Amino acid sequence: MSSVQDPNEAVGLGNVTFAREELERRRKSPVLVSGDMVRERIEKQQGKGIVHLIDPKLGFNHRAIRLWINYPGSGEEAWEGWNLLGHRHLIDAVIYIVQGHGYSIIDGNRYDWGPGDFMCVPTFAWHRHVNTEDVPVIYIASTSTPYSMSLGVSIHEDERYPEYCVFAQKGEDAQKTLIPGGTEAPTVPGSQSVAAFRGDLSLEGRLYEEQVVYAVDEERRRRLGRVLVKGSDVKFGQTRMGKMAYIVDQRLGFNVRVMSTVLAEIEPGHHSGAHRHLYEEVNYILSGEGYSVIDDRTYHWKAGDALSIPVFAWHQYFNTGKERVRILSHSSRAAMENVGLQVTQQGEEAD
Ligand SMILES: [Fe+2]
Numbered sequence: 001m002s003s004v005q006d007p008n009e010a011v012g013l014g015n016v017t018f019a020r021e022e023l024e025r026r027r028k029s030p031v032l033v034s035g036d037m038v039r040e041r042i043e044k045q046q047g048k049g050i051v052h053l054i055d056p057k058l059g060f061n062h063r064a065i066r067l068w069i070n071y072p073g074s075g076e077e078a079w080e081g082w083n084l085l086g087h088r089h090l091i092d093a094v095i096y097i098v099q100g101h102g103y104s105i106i107d108g109n110r111y112d113w114g115p116g117d118f119m120c121v122p123t124f125a126w127h128r129h130v131n132t133e134d135v136p137v138i139y140i141a142s143t144s145t146p147y148s149m150s151l152g153v154s155i156h157e158d159e160r161y162p163e164y165c166v167f168a169q170k171g172e173d174a175q176k177t178l179i180p181g182g183t184e185a186p187t188v189p190g191s192q193s194v195a196a197f198r199g200d201l202s203l204e205g206r207l208y209e210e211q212v213v214y215a216v217d218e219e220r221r222r223r224l225g226r227v228l229v230k231g232s233d234v235k236f237g238q239t240r241m242g243k244m245a246y247i248v249d250q251r252l253g254f255n256v257r258v259m260s261t262v263l264a265e266i267e268p269g270h271h272s273g274a275h276r277h278l279y280e281e282v283n284y285i286l287s288g289e290g291y292s293v294i295d296d297r298t299y300h301w302k303a304g305d306a307l308s309i310p311v312f313a314w315h316q317y318f319n320t321g322k323e324r325v326r327i328l329s330h331s332s333r334a335a336m337e338n339v340g341l342q343v344t345q346q347g348e349e350a351d
């Protein structure tokens with residue numbers, strides 16, 4: 001049995017020095033991820049597999065979201081082994097299809113996709129992906145796995161490894177519920193919160209009933225949430241940061257609790273606005289070239305590179321090439337809104 005440390009020794013003045021240490025961690029965190037490194041890695045992996053771009057395990061000072069790129073291969077070998085359910089996890093996940101065509105079965109529904117499409121997989125929905133062509137699929141994914149890990153709920157279940165399913169359920173219910181622990185939970189008549197109340201409940205009784213029925217209500221919200229965004233439906237609008245398209249956002253009908261996704265565009269010779277915010281942001285450069293000023297440092301980038309923007313660092317983007325710059329940007333803005341901490345401050349505006 002491991003012994004418990006002396007509390008004063010263990011905690012010390014930690015919370016007093018935390019702010020200063022946190023600023024140091026942010027400043028030391030890597031920012032630019034080279035697309036050339038990704039290409040080298042993928043070549044070494046015979047053109048297949050995952051390359052992690054931004055992740056706390058790679059030394060980034062990130063706590064909520066991560067970014068990776070997947071080259072699952074083509075034809076039969078891609079996503080081998082899933083027959084029915086696929087896998088599921090207690091995280092928000094947003095996938096952007098770079099190349100290839102196929103479909104995904106998410107919570108029993110089929111979604112067809114191609115290059116430029118997005119999918120927002122509802123939390124704990126069984127999902128699997130199928131490549132329908134010989135062209136290899138490439139997709140970029142961002143998930144809230146670090147956030148779930150810090151909460152102690154980063155559960156990943158896969159139909160190929162039932163021995164590791166901690167919320168395993170037997171029978172049909174396993175395919176139907178999006179509630180961790182599914183069949184163990186009592187069923188609620190009509191799945192309506194109010195319908196679950198019996199008789200005259202005290203305030204405390206009612207509050208507790210709402211707590212018991214929460215998972216059922218949340219499951220319904222997950223199922224009502226949007227999943228697929230076709231690239232052809234993406235619309236850009238002018239903002240003080242420049243041209244932006246809101247893709248996945250809890251205000252747009254997606255049941256995301258942590259992640260938000262936007263696309264940004266900058267025309268040749270122009271720059272974005274400058275802003276800073278109290279949430280994490282990761283960028284993937286989809287096209288063009290230029291540089292970013294992040295606090296007092298400058299980072300040059302081109303298509304295929306990724307950027308990790310430290311929390312509350314000022315950042316602004318400049319297009320120095322001949323092509324339009326397009327940036328895929330994921331953030332933990334939803335999480336910060338849901339805990340009441342989201343702050344965005346605007347500096348210089350886009351030209
Ligand atoms: Fe997944």
Ligand SMILES: [Fe+2]
Nearest residue numbers: 275277281315
């Ligand atoms: Fe930002």
